Amino acid sequence: MRLAKFAGGIAVAHGDGWLRLPQLSGFQSVTRLADIVATDRLRELAEAVERQSTDLDLVAVDLDAAGALIDRDADIWGVGLNYAGHANDLSTPRPASGPGSYLRPGGCLIGNGEHIELPTRTQRVTAEGELGLIIGTTCKNVVRDDWRSVVAGVTTVLDMTAEDVIRENPRYIPWAKGFDTFCSIGPVLVTLDEVDDEALRSVRISTIRNGETIASATPAAMKYDLGYIVEYFSAGRTLRPGTVICTGTPGAAVINPGDTVTAVVEGIGTLTHPVK
Amino acid sequence: MRLAKFAGGIAVAHGDGWLRLPQLSGFQSVTRLADIVATDRLRELAEAVERQSTDLDLVAVDLDAAGALIDRDADIWGVGLNYAGHANDLSTPRPASGPGSYLRPGGCLIGNGEHIELPTRTQRVTAEGELGLIIGTTCKNVVRDDWRSVVAGVTTVLDMTAEDVIRENPRYIPWAKGFDTFCSIGPVLVTLDEVDDEALRSVRISTIRNGETIASATPAAMKYDLGYIVEYFSAGRTLRPGTVICTGTPGAAVINPGDTVTAVVEGIGTLTHPVK
Structure with a gap:
């Protein structure tokens, strides 16, 4: 399942278009990502789409102008120096x-x-450019191999420093x-049932500036894998639904006024931003 | 004015006791600190207390068991190594x-x-133990000398690492x-009108473990003063009402199971916590 934010709410992809949650019985009041990312709630949403979509008009959602996917009060954690290439960029161990x-x-x-x-x-x-994990379940002290049980899905991140x-x-x-x-x-949030471990190891993540790919890699090149990262950030602390963990970058692009910078996670989502 | 959180809401000190905001006409629905710390709103609260208090019963608020003063979604910024003594503790420049x-x-x-x-x-x-500043106004790029215009008040912080x-x-x-x-x-939040610059320079901040004062100093010993800190954290970023800035510690106490640790900002507030 794929979710995105449009002005005023959340939309779910269906066929060639999108359904806005306010159109769906049982989901009219949902505007926060945190309120929809739990496994049970996502399954209810999929069932509602299945049952109700024949009676509803699909709408267009302009992903190039979609609102920030993440709730304003969500914690945004990130991993530094997780790919060898970027650590080398910074000349830092x-x-x-x-x-x-x-x-x-x-x-x-x-x-x-x-x-x-x-x-x-x-x-x-x-x-x-980075791959982001979105937590779906209140959790603490998650064991590495159980990471999928607490993650709702993945998304794209553009992280400035x-x-x-x-x-x-x-x-x-x-x-x-x-x-x-x-x-x-x-x-876009792509729920985890759409991306198995092999897909996640091989998804290409790129940082692009003015059309030129500055850096690109797959999570196979991560020092700390996704399971490790979830275990690490949940150790001794409670992660709440809607929390994001940014998993590190294959490489950074220096940006200046007039540039356009793009983060791509192939098959997941593209973010493009002009620099003022 | 002095504010504290009790179970379910905010209370304001008056005479020998406290008034709960739900008792006060015009303030019944206020439960978030962010909704009461703006200068105008604090003045309205003071006026409401003045007008209405004769008709209301004062209540007791057990400050030793008061809830966390800060809203769950507030940003909590902090300054590291702001007192020479603590930087020496850490053997770090x-x-x-x-x-x-x-x-x-x-x-x-x-x-x-x-x-x-x-x-x-x-x-x-x-x-x-630390002195904390609580932002009262949405602000960005605050000039050092204007720091008082965006700060609602001060409080006590106990910061674990x-x-x-x-x-x-x-x-x-x-x-x-x-x-x-x-x-x-x-x-307790003590509004800034109760503490002038001289009071703030000389307020004693202490970290106490099992009754023994481990470290103690006044903000006069800060490398970066309060105005600098507000300018620094608001530079290029929007601070919202209810945000806290922890201003650094005179010194740290190592804590172990069975210890009791206390942070005191004299005349402002005391926090005491047992260690499990």
Whole structure:
């Protein structure tokens, strides 16, 4: 199943178009992703689509202008330096006993197609395409092999960083990731039943600037795999439905005013943003 | 004015007791701190208390068991290594061109008196008493000297960290700060009109373990003062009402099962937590 946000709500893909949840009996009031990503609720939604779709008109959802997929109050965790290529970019060793991490505020989310603003306090901003996991179940201390049981689906992430700042000192990472417009997530959530482990190992993730692919890899090149990441971030802490975990980037593109930067997770979603 | 959270809502101090906001006409539905901290709204509240209090019974609020002051979805920013004493504790140089920073998830908040749980993935957890600023106004790019215009008030913070983890690599800081039960904020918000600059420079902040003061200092010893901190965190990013900025600690206490740890900001508030 595929979900996206349109102005004012959530839509679910069906056939050649989309159904808006407010059209579906039993789902009229759902506007938050957190309220629909639990396994039971997703199954109810699939059943409702199956039962009710013959009576409903499909609508168009412009994914290139879709709203940020993620609820404003969701936690957005991320893994740093998870692909060897990107760690080499930064001339920095990867942390030895676990992945680097960050948490960013929901206030920096933008919808697909919106401008990225470059803050004045940094001279070198990078954009990174990534695969994102969306948590579907309140969970804590998840065992690595059980990761699929708590994840609703996957999506695309474009993750901006004030790179000159973090090169100076990694203690600046939270600040360097939290500027307004520094995160885009979406436009589509693809539920996990559509992507088996083999598909996830081989899905191509790319960072593209002005049409040129700057970096590209598959999760097979991750140091820390998806199961490890879910175990790591849920260890000792409660993850709530709608939480996102950004799983690291194959490589970063330096962005400047006038550029257009794109994150692609093939078959999952594309995010494109002009830089102001 | 002084505000605290009791089960189910917010209370405002009056005379020798407290008035619960649901008792006050015009404030019955206010349960979120974010909905009451704007300057105008605080003035309306003060006027309502003035007008209506003679007809209302004061109630008791047990501050030692008060709920977490902060809304679950508020951003919780923090400054690292802001007092020389604590940077020396960690045998680490203070970042040169700005304060270290962190953001933590609201899910790690506990109410006053609740147990701190020590996660299994760390062998050395510290607790740090701090002064916290609570943002009252949606703001961005605040100039240092204007910081008072966007801050609603101050409070007490107890900030836990998996210190062995961050000693290994500062890229682990977000993870090391985000465990369940790792943050306590409250029990009282003291509005800024009650504390002038001189009072704020001289307010004593202490970390106490099992009755022994482990560290104590005043904000006069901060490397980055309150105005700087507000300017720094609002630069290029929108801060919303209810956001907290934790301003750094005079010193950290290592905590172990059976300990009781206390954060005191004199005249503002005391937080006490047993360690499980």
